[in-house]
Amino acid sequence: MSDQRTVRIDIGGMTCANCAATIEDAVSDIDGVGEVSANYATDEATVAYDPERVSVSAVFDAVESAGYDPIAETVTVGITGMTCANCSATIEDAVGGLPGVVSVDANYATDEATVRYAPSVTTREEINGAVEDAGYEPIRDDGTSDGGESAKDAARAAELQRQRRLTLFGAALSAPLLAMLVLELFAPGTLSEEIPGTGLHIGWVAFALATPVQVVLGREFYENSYKALVVNRRANMDVLIALGSSTAYGYSVIALLGVLPQAGLYFDTAALILVFITLGNYLEARSKSQAGEAIRSLLELEAETATVVRDDGTEEDVPLEDVTAGDRLKVRPGERIPTDGVVREGESAVDESMVTGESVPVSKEAGDEVIGSTVNENGVLVIEATKVGEETAIQQIVQRVKEAQSRQPDIQRVADRISAYFVPAVIANALLWGAVWFLAPETLAGVVTALPLWGLAAGGPAAVGVTEFAVLVFASAVLIACPCALGLATPAATMVGTSIGAQHGVLFEGGDVLERVKEVDTVVFDKTGTLTEGEMHLTDARPVTPAADGAVAGEEGDERDSEEGGVAPEAAEYDDATERLLAAAATAEGGSEHPIAEAVVAGARERGVEPGDLQVLQNVSGKGIRARTEHGTVVVGKPELLREEDVDPDPALDAMRELETEGKTAMLVAADGELLGVLAVADEVRESAVDAVAALRDRGIVVHMITGDNERTARAVAEQVGIDPDNVRAGVLPEDKADAVESIQADGSRAMMVGDGVNDAPALASAFVGVAIGSGTDVAIEAADVTLMRSDPFDVVKAINVSEGTLAKIKQNLFWALGYNTAMIPLASLGLLQPVLAAGAMAFSSVSVLANSLLFRAYDPDERYRLFGRLR
CATH class of the missing domain: 3.30.70.100 (Alpha-Beta Plaits)
Structure with a gap:
């Protein structure tokens, strides 16, 4: 290999020498890679490669594909x-x-x-x-510049002021030139008259006014052109501006010196070109600043100080940066919550709209999480800080939005490829038509004089001369092109679109994700915690009673009074059976953190039954649990688990089916080989789930549901929210959800998987678009392409709406940018536009693209559903 390079990569995840060998094999298979040496002891690999044939990115991808983590x-x-x-x-x-x-x-x-x-x-x-x-x-950027501004914001503000000063300077000198131009139009020959007592004609005044503009405003265009052509060997927009302006200025100087005695002067054109372009740059910089305003406004929501409650009960106001995790903070009504935390004392309603998009204040009490920068509406809260600095939700949101804006949609790559060849093509086109007008003016003029815009062409070659008109055509042709409009079309709209998403609690991983979301034709919901609240409650405890010949008692062993008003003997037996059922189940589930287990334990305690001592707990994946307790060996779970323990589940199956038909999750309980009964827990369907499914189906999107729950419960929930029973996959284990998503996509469907971002991570990664729905305090979910700050399935519809609106705006911008060039370049080439008009149109093109993107800031992804009554 020629020009070989060597790169050393730190790698995480290696645990033995075999890992090193695996990495060596994976990287060595890449074409263009030479010697590879992975060292398990030092957690690094050294790779020799040919940069002409393979990139470092490909090497990193190979390491990642092998299952390891290249440190970057x-x-x-x-x-x-x-x-x-x-x-x-x-x-x-x-x-x-x-x-x-x-x-x-x-x-x-x-x-x-x-x-x-x-x-x-x-x-x-x-x-x-x-x-x-x-x-x-x-x-x-070493953090902040003087005054607390970030270095980038300070630089952008300084650039804005610089462009403003340049524009005002150029406008002040160009105003007399514009007046002279108007005078020349009404009194031709005025600029050729002499200045009394000097022997010089008025054209020297124009030269004196235009030259400072050429030097001061034109300097950066000339410098940038030199760097582009000589240093980087790539033409850019500055080259076009420098060519157009210097052509008009240089031609005028030659004419003024008498080399071309009959030629006109275009000092006004040369100056006004630079003024228009600089004005466009100023407006462009201002628009960029406004497009990024959403991020700054989010950061401005942060509190500047916090009231820390010390161990001795005293309170102290400290700067926000001095708050550490574990500090207790007092938040009074009307104040912003300084940082993410957990409520320890007090009750209040908190306005979280600026972070999650939730318009209704959320009730908070002890144990509830709160998000930094949200507003405490009423009541005093004492919170314990859990996340500070860059770990807070508001900082994570800002970081996610910045990352999203830096990753451009695929459609931008098309514009970039066009721009790469655009400037050289424009220069070649200008040279061609300038030469054609010079060599065959009469023939070409005969063709275009009939066109309606001919009057803008300074009268054509017959009026100003062949050479002069050819120069004008060249200058106009290079000035009219606007690759900057093409370059701004996509990122400007993406900036606004990702900001709109953040304002409504929808965070996109990147502009490429923003583009993909619109293409989704299938949405796959996980059930628990997504379509449902994710909080299980024990609803039924039905013991098997020997007195009823193995039948299952009614809900909770409904008490039956005797004629004397007491509890009948059989009811007393019945209550003992219920208590035994609850005690055995709660004791076994007491060692598990599964939501169902927590619901069983909490439900037992609510009924006055405390869990006993647990000795050993074993999770049986997808089936239930097996535990050794003071009540004996207890199994809780599906019928097949009981059969494995030689327990006959049949006496309880009818009751189990009945409960599952009601949309509840039912489980059987047995102790020491004896069937004790059936428990049921329920997870309430989210109110907005019905609206979300209806809105998606209105769009023609197919909606599926995947759950680890049983078939009957799954179908009951699907019926409540409006999902077709044929699109329900029940009994799917967490590790099999990714396979289920892939099977849904097997026919070419582009599926969006919506889950909680934890046990659904493989499925989120397998889907065309992965959406994590969850708490506003946890936004850094790596497996997801989109993170929803609220646990609201309707936000899936918002995400699709934002994507659709952004892509529509991008297409509008690209249509304008490409349409502008398609129409204007031929006009300039045919001599139908003067250079000043071309420069003005060029500046207008970029500003119009940015203005169109800024108009998008008023977009409301909920509006169409409010109109149709979907949102309450």
Whole structure:
């Protein structure tokens, strides 16, 4: 191999020498990889590879595919100086060429690059150096700049002010030039007259006004063009602007010096081109700032101080950054909760709308979790801080939104590929038509003079001369093209779309995920905790009574009074059987943390039965539990588990079926080989689940349900929420859910799996889109593509609506950007637009794309359902 490189990768997950051999085999199979040495003792691998044939990213992917964890860091670098999508591509090439860099995604709309790299090979400073070598300025953010602003925000504000000053400076000098242009239109020849007493004509005044504009405003375009062409060997938008402006200015200087005595002067054109473009850059920077406002507004929600309750009962106000996990904080009515925590004292309603999108205040009492930055409505709360700093929900939300904005949809790649070839094609086109107008002016003029816009072309070659008109066509043709509009079309809309999602409690992993969600045609819900509340309650305890010849007693052993008003002897036996059933089950389940087990224990205690001593507990996957207790050997679970213990479940099966038909989860209980009875727990269906399923079906989306529960219970829940019974898969073990999702997708369906993000992680990863639904305090769920801050299945519909709305906005932007170029380039090439109009149209194109994206901020993903009465 030629130009071989060596990279050292730290790897987690190796446990023996066989692991090292597995990694070596996996990486060695890649074409372009030479010697591979994995060392179990040092947890690292050294890989020799040919960068022309294989990337570091491919090596990392191979290690991950082998089941190990290559250690990489991800850093976001703020960058100033990017002017179009070609700049993004230049930075990606420059940083991506560093050894140890796994991936680079430079985003022109957010003025930053997200870099994933191996810290054992590449450093942050080397990344910054690569950005500088490419001709751009990295923002070295060491936390905050003076005044508490982040370095990136400070740099963006400074850039905004700089563009504003440049625009005002250029406008002040160009205003007289514009007046002179108007005067020339009404009194041709005015600029050729002499200035009294000087022997110089008025054109020198235009030169004096235009030259500072050319130097001050044009400087960055010339510098950027040099870097683009000479350093990076890639043409960008700055090259087009520099060509157009310098052509008009240079031609005018030559004419002023008398080399072309009959030629006109275009100093006004040269200056106004730069002023229009700079104004466009200012408006563009301002729009970018507004597009990213959602993130800053989220951070502004954080409290600045917290009231810490000390061990001696005293209270002290401290800065938020001084709060540590375990501190007790007092939150008064109307104050923001400083950080994530658990309520220890007090009761109140908390407004969580700014974080979860939940408009109704949520009641909180001791033991409930609270989210930092939410507002305590009434009552005093004392909370114990559980997450602080970057671990809080609000910080995780901000990080997720930033990551989502840095990962662009696949549709952006099309625009990037177009932009890469666009500028050279525009220059070639301008040269071609400039030459054609110079060589065959009369022939071409005869074709285009009949067009309705001919009047904008300064009268054509006959009016201004062949050479002059060819120069004008060239300048117009290079100025009219706008690759920056193409570069902004997708990221600007993605920024707004991900922000809208965050405001409504929907967090997308990336812009690519935002694009995929719209393509979903099947939604697969996990039942427990997703369609249902996820909180089981013991509803029935039905013992098997020998007095009834093995029959199962009525619900909870309904007490039957004697004629004297007391409890009949058979009822007393019945109560003893119920107590024995509850005591045996609660004792066995007391060692399990499963929701059903907790419901049984809590239900027994509510009925005055305390669990006894548990000696040994064994979970039988998918069937139940087996335990050794003071009540003997107890089994709780499905009929097949009892049969394995030589217990006949038949006497209780009718009651079990009856309970399951009601949508309850029923289980049999036996002790020392004796059937004791059947227990049932129920998980209430979420009120919004019915609306969510109806809304999805209205869209034509097929809805499935997967559950580990039995068939009858599953079908009962499906009937309540409106899911077709044929789309219900019951009795599915947690480890088999991924297979179930894959089988649903086997016919080409694009499935969205919605689960709790814990035991559903494999299924979430297998689905076309994985959606984790859960608590607002736990948003970093790695397996999910989308995280819903609320435990509300209707937010699945919101996610689809946000995706649909964002993609529609992206397509509008791309249609405008491509349509603009498709229409304007031919007009300029045919001589139908003057350079000043071309420059103005170019600036307008970028600003209009950003403005269209900003209009999207008013989008409400709930609105269509409010109109149709779906939302209560």
